Amino acid sequence: MKFVTMKNGKELQIRRATEDDAECMARFKAGISGESDFLSYGENEIVISAETERDMIRAHNETDNSVVFIALLDGEIAGFVNFRGGARLRKRHEGEMGISVRQKYWGLGIGNQLMDVLIDWARETKIIRKINLLTRADNETAIRLYEKFGFQKEGLITRDLYIKGIFYDAFIMGLPVDN
Template sequence: MKELIVNKEKITIRKAKESDAEVLIEYLNIIGGQSNDLTFGEGEFGRTVEAEREFIKNALEKNNALFIIAEVDGKVVGNLNFSGGPRKRIAHVGEFGVSVLKEYWGNRIGEELIRYLIDWSKNSKIIKKINLRVRTENKRGIGLYKKLGFLEEGVLKRDYLIDGEFYDSLLMGLLID
């Protein structure tokens, strides 16, 4: 668990628990409508509370997966999930997704979630590379990832299809030594 103060509010970053499933589904349904930078839009997340509970349980059982949330006064305001590869040859590398409620954008919550992931990866002795993909138009996200040491590795053409229009993604990676 990690705590920080941002704009006089105490933010707690902690590992998700199975009992968080219902509030996480509510949170994910909200953020899906707040940004086109996610892999899902409003009403598109498509996971039941039970399926989310199982997803969290699986993340807790694996030594190469992490699911964390950021809370303010018990309210989920951000999350990050990371999954390492399912087989021995690729267990050391994984990809993450991160999101923050729009009303909390600009408060370093996303940055702190990613820093938590990086520290966890270094301490895991398993994870040797963190990958991500980000829409090429998301300059703010790309700037944050570069600030944290991620390097550009390539572009996926037509990776997103939003309202009938294609968007490319930038692949980025961070080596963990």
């Protein structure tokens, strides 16, 4: 658990999600789905309910190479980061992360804090040796954040997203984790 005073003076709490956070997580996911076209789903495009979020949190918490961290501000989830490690022996050391922050809280440093917590956790597992992620190639804010933490672009996936008649490319980015 980590407490940080944000740029707006409010206290941010970052901790691992538990199944009790499912309802709060469903509200968060429903909120971000309409706020950004950089996500892999849009508003009302995927089923988001307390049940789906409870299953998601449980699936992450059941394994030692997956995690969900939430950032809480005023008792609500302001941001989240997850990492899903591979299931097979040959893939256990790597996986994909995802990060998002509610629009009203952008620019306060929550993204930086979540990246920091996730990378520390990955190092401490002694299992994770590689963090991968996908980002829309024009998501400059996110790419700058990832590069600041040492991620490098490893490849370009063309036509990764199709939104309102337009294709968007995505970078696959990666960070080796070595102690």
